[in-house]
Structure formats: structure tokens, C-alpha cells
Amino acid sequence: MNLQELSAAIDTLGAFxxxxxxxxxxxxxxxxxxxxxxxxxxxxxxxxxxAANPAYTTK
Structure with missing residues (x-):
């Protein structure tokens, strides 16, 4: 896997x-x-x- 493929994979995983x-x-x-x-x-x-960061709480 080259750097471009790795970057694309990270972007895809970032959605989840x-x-x-x-x-x-x-x-x-x-x-x-x-x-x-x-x-x-x-x-x-x-x-x-x-304390937990309220920005990351489930709404």
C-alpha cells in the first residue's frame, strides 16, 4: 500500500x-x-x- 492508498483508507475510516x-x-x-x-x-x-468533554456526548 502506498501513501496515497493509505491516505484514502484513513479518509474512508474517518467517516466511521x-x-x-x-x-x-x-x-x-x-x-x-x-x-x-x-x-x-x-x-x-x-x-x-x-470531566468528560460535553462536545462528545451522545445527543
Missing amino acids: CGPRGKNFLAHVEVAAEVQAAFAQLQTVYGTDTR
Whole structure:
């Protein structure tokens, strides 16, 4: 695959991923290991997490 083909493939995928593909994913399952790691980090950092960017919320 050359650079031009790669660029075209990325453009095609961009229609489904990221901000241009908003409302595409209905649900994301978070693995138990990730939830456990987050809970462990909360014991150190408490609730000092970054707030979600409202620009990316589902409308």
C-alpha cells in the first residue's frame, strides 16, 4: 500500500471513527480489569478525574 492508498483508507475510516462518526457506537463495554484499575487509581487520586468533554456526548 502506498501513501496515497493509505491516505484514502484513513479518509474512508474517518467517516466511521472519531468526531465525524459521532453516534456510531451505541455502547462500549468496559473490561472488569479496567474498572478495577480505575478503582485502584481512585484510592490514590480520589475524585480528581478530568470531566468528560460535553462536545462528545451522545445527543
